[in-house]
Amino acid sequence: MRELGKIIIFLGITITIIGFILFVFPKIKLPFLGRLPGDILVHKKNFSFYFPITTCIILSIILSIIGYFILKK
Numbered sequence: 001m002r003e004l005g006k007i008i009i010f011l012g013i014t015i016t017i018i019g020f021i022l023f024v025f026p027k028i029k030l031p032f033l034g035r036l037p038g039d040i041l042v043h044k045k046n047f048s049f050y051f052p053i054t055t056c057i058i059l060s061i062i063l064s065i066i067g068y069f070i071l072k073k
Contacts, residue, residue: 007070 022028038054 036052036054036058040049040051040053042049
């Protein structure tokens with residue numbers, strides 16, 4: 001359980017650092033992120049809805065592969 005705790009702390013710190021960098025440097029854009037085919041975008045008169053389903057799936061696959069190699073014994 002100690003190893004899992006260390007991994008969760010490491011991931012939390014990493015996500016915090018990435019969030020801070022994106023907050024401080026808002027001009028940093030990843031051109032493909034959120035603009036993939038399959039991402040749902042609906043614009044109405046006074047309403048817009050955006051759900052990046054393809055982006056979520058790809059990020060999930062990448063994070064799963066990274067997690068597999070980190071947790072591999």
